[in-house]
Amino acid sequence: MQLIFKITLAIVMNTGLFWIIDQYIFQETFLITGGIYGYLVSGMVFSLINTLIKPMLTIITTPFRIITLGLASLAVNGFILFILQIILNALKLENITFLITGLLTYLIAGLILALANSLIKP
Secondary structure, eight states: OHHHHHHHHHHHHHHHHHHHIIIIIOTTTEEEESHHHHHHHHHHHHHHHHHHTHHHHHHHTHHHHHHTTTTHHHHHHHHHHHHHHHHHHHHTOTTOEEEEOSHHHHHHHHHHHHHHHHTTOO
16 A cells, blocks of 8 residues: 555656646756646656666666766666656657757756655655
8 A cells, every 4th residue: 555655656746846847947948748648647657667767777877876976876867857758759649748958957857856756765
């Protein structure tokens, strides 16, 4: 029961964060279309990627994290957003577009999402 609550909380939180990032922080370089459905699908897919792929990327990039004193984690979080963009645009869901332009947008948005997701991890 607690696992289901954490998954639901992660999806709701990521959905809200995508809305905040899109509407208030990066208005020109971060774009999600499709209304609440677009944000919800983005939050669900991001939570899935964060659960399944991020642990593997963390293990692979451990030497780089040690050398860079943890700064490589910013690149991993940005790369997860890049994977999310590829997956959502490849699915070609009706009226949903996920577009991020600029390396700095990837890094800062990844940092915001990583900080928020670290709050719900045990």
